[in-house]
Amino acid sequence: MPKTHKTAGKAGLFELNAVVAVSTHRSFRRAAAELGLSPSALSHAIAALEQRMGVRLFNRTTRSVALSEAGEQFLARVQPALREISAAMEATNEFRDTPTGTLRLNASEAAAHMVLAPMVLEFMRRYPDMRVDIVTEGRFVDIVAQGFDAGIRAADSVPEDMIAVPCTPPLRFATVASPAYFAGRKKPRTPADLAAHDCIRTRFASGGLYKWDFAKKGKRVSIDAEGPLTLDNHHLMIAAALEGAGIAWTSAYEAAPYIADGRLVEVLKDWSPAFAGQCIYYPGHRHVPAGLRAFLGVVREVVALSSR
Structure with missing residues (x-):
């Protein structure tokens, strides 16, 4: 040149x-x-x-x-x-009555779904001068290098050098299938019984397969689920389970409406303890933008109200 x-x-x-x-x-x-x-x-x-x-x-x-x-x-x-x-x-945003600008968040699809209505949309109603840009992806990213203000991920995956604020209650997995699938089949009573069933396997964004983790009275069991169908999205897994394709081990939060109306049947519930939920996290060594600070206020308020 x-x-x-x-x-x-x-x-x-x-x-x-x-x-x-x-x-x-x-x-x-x-x-x-x-x-x-x-x-x-x-x-x-x-x-x-x-x-x-x-x-x-x-x-x-x-x-x-x-x-x-x-x-x-x-x-x-x-x-x-x-x-x-x-x-x-x-x-200069500090001198305004309300913050302005764009809040950029990186989240898993499941996390974004859980915070969208109660927190993100409420934040936008309160602060109409703010814009929110949410990027959802399965892989974990460096939010600082990628230009995000904050990330939303499972509490146990938040980097140690980040400040984490809980934004959901404790979560758990649910082992579910349709009534049609269980018709004529014996429902599993222990994780070992899953070996006799078609399981809808789950793939990480990295390509590896999830092991299905269970715990009861201090005993922990990890199962390499076997089955003809492998998916990388909880919504697809639930859709497949609704169609009778097999047993899915998926987010209890996502499966709850279908369990409630009887379209899915949960098994092994006593083997599915709760664990720490999703957190919004951000770097502690940097100035916290006014927009993010306002959003954290909404998050803390919603979490406090939901825990009453």
């Missing part, structure tokens, strides 16, 4: 944030969606910046985009400065 006059290499704040977004998402399409642009407009903006700087910041193929060596060095210098600018702008 040809060299340009050094004064032509100056980049604006928008272009610097565009570089960060593309490097974070490794995709012009996803970065453009975050920035509210079309992918072509973002691509042209990055190309124009590269032309002015006289270096290629990204290596592009038809299937991927990644920082070049020059891009990595550039980003390492500008990203801390952008964080400082963002923090300075956020600090």
Whole structure:
């Protein structure tokens, strides 16, 4: 790429944030969606910046985009400065009567479903100047590196260096199947009895298979469930169980409505103790944005009311 006059290499704040977004998402399409642009407009903006700087910041193929060596060095210098600018702008939020801006949350699909109505929508009703952007995915991500204000995950998976605030009551798993599946079959009374049944297996986002964990009176049992169907989504597992495909070991929270109306039958309930629920977590070493602080207030209020 040809060299340009050094004064032509100056980049604006928008272009610097565009570089960060593309490097974070490794995709012009996803970065453009975050920035509210079309992918072509973002691509042209990055190309124009590269032309002015006289270096290629990204290596592009038809299937991927990644920082070049020059891009990595550039980003390492500008990203801390952008964080400082963002923090300075956020600090002015302290002087407003109500917070403004965008609250970005990363969560598992199950966690997002549990907090959406009681907490997120209530937060938006109280703070109409705030926007909320929730990204759901099975894999665990570095919320700081990915530009999120906070994450929502199971309490036992929150990194130790994060501050965690409980946002759901204790949870448990439920072992369920449809009445049609159990028709003519003996219901399992112990986890070992599952060996005689078709189990709907669960796959991690990483590709590994869940073991079904049970406990009763201090005795713990892990079962490698066997069955012809493997899924990676609790909603799909419940749907399959409703159709009589087998026994599912799934979120009791998600299965509760179907158990209540009789479309699913729970077994081994005495082997399914409660465990710590979902938490919203955020880095403790950084300034807490006004929007996140307001959201945490709503979370604590809803949790307190639900525990009465």
